[in-house]
Amino acid sequence: MQYVLLIYGDPAAAEEMSEEDGRAMMAEYFEYTEGLRRSGAYVSGEPLESAQTATTVRQRDGQQVISDGPFAETREVLGGFYVLECDSLDQALEHAGRCPGARYGSIEVRPVMVMPATA
């Protein structure tokens, strides 16, 4: 099964982080990603630019409505994601628990929906 780890964090806390701490965190993420690759779970993953760069699009009554920022104003915003191949939720939760972001913010683990074969 595939799972997406959605990494949520508080951008204000990230901004206050010293340069040194920021570098340390980057190093942790490199190491974490490398571990995921070695375990065979890694499918893909990317960090995202800040929520300030986000644009939200909606189609309403045939009109495209474009607005600045993410859909909801919450303290924790989506900061990145991984897609993993795991044998069960337990394995996905184990990987999520080791993600550096779990210590600062939270990781939402969502199974990728399995679509019925169409052949």
Place this chain on the structure above:
Amino acid sequence: MTSQAAAVDRVFRSEFGRAVALLARVLGDIGLAEDAVQDAYLAALRRWPADGVPDNPRAWIVAVARNRAIDRLRRDRVLERHTEELTRRAEDEMKRYDESADDDTIPDERLRLIFTCCHPALATEAQVALTLRLVAGLTVPEIARALLAAEPTIAQRLVRAKHKVRAAGIPVRVPPDDQLTDRLASTLAVVYLIFNEGYVATSGPQLRRDDLAGEAIRLGRVISTLMPDEPEAAGLLALMLLQHSRRDARTDAAGEVVLIGRQDRSQWHRDEIAEGIALTERALRMTRTPGRYALEAAIAAVHAQAATAEDTDWWQIAALYEMLLRVSPSPMAALSRSVAVSMAQGPAAGLALADSIAAEGSLAHSHLLHATRADMLGRLGRSQEAAAAYRTAIDQAGNEAERRLLQRKLADLPEPSQPRTNG
């Protein structure tokens, strides 16, 4: 209900969890397993009254449920929810359990099912409903009655929980060793929650619902039998047995609460006490660092061993609460220790502890804190303060029977000028 239908119900009540567990492991799908065993139940209702209960009902149920599961898999395969391979694998695996199988060849897989139902990815209320339905084999109306909830609420809760187990890939297995301690603790917590829901209804006019407490004991017995080396599994079963042994003495003929000090000890169930004490001793022998259930069971065992309330070894109980607070600190355990200390050393020492709990604030809305302080104040002859504390407790009690007990105690307070000695 006819006696024949009652016989079918009795057999399924004891075999439901085992059959669902076995099929869930083979099929990897708890919903399909439940449906197949339910099919077998309907088949039994049709056939057993005419043919008689089979010699080995367990093997009969597993065989019929297996065939129905395969039918369902084939039907579903047309809908492309299951692959041909899964169907074949299930068929191969299930061939081993035909009607000629004896009890020993049908493994008890309930532990996996319990861990699945109590997985921390499920909300507590979903864990409770799922465990009662799949492992204990209660019907939706029975669960709704036991939890004082509407049937559609429980039905929907179960549908959602089963959907999450399937869609999120919650595995049907006993967790690996590195996760076992935490997962066992949360699983035992679900069982104890079910027990407590039966022991004291948190709201409503009745004090107990024995059925639910009995189901929790059955679940605790399954876990402690299948995990004989886990001290906390034995400890929880011991604790539940010892508490449940007092059920007939906890209320009088009029339905009023009777506290342990005034209970008619001849009404305590001696067989359950004997088993509870033996299990407590076993749990304590298994480890040098007993956990919260073993310690709580030990406390209950000290009460159970006293021939009269006056014979209670309060010093030992206070010492056990000290140990419990180190393992599992909680304001409620601290409050209980204050009671034990007040009995061992006198109300002044107990009140000092209770007051520090009150100052800490987390039990401000618990009627038990105020009732405890009221009792100690009363024993110290501080009747006015005691009366005020009883009134606060009465306001906060959620259960009618408990409220009436507090009102009686308030009415029994002596006049302020007549201090009583420690009794």
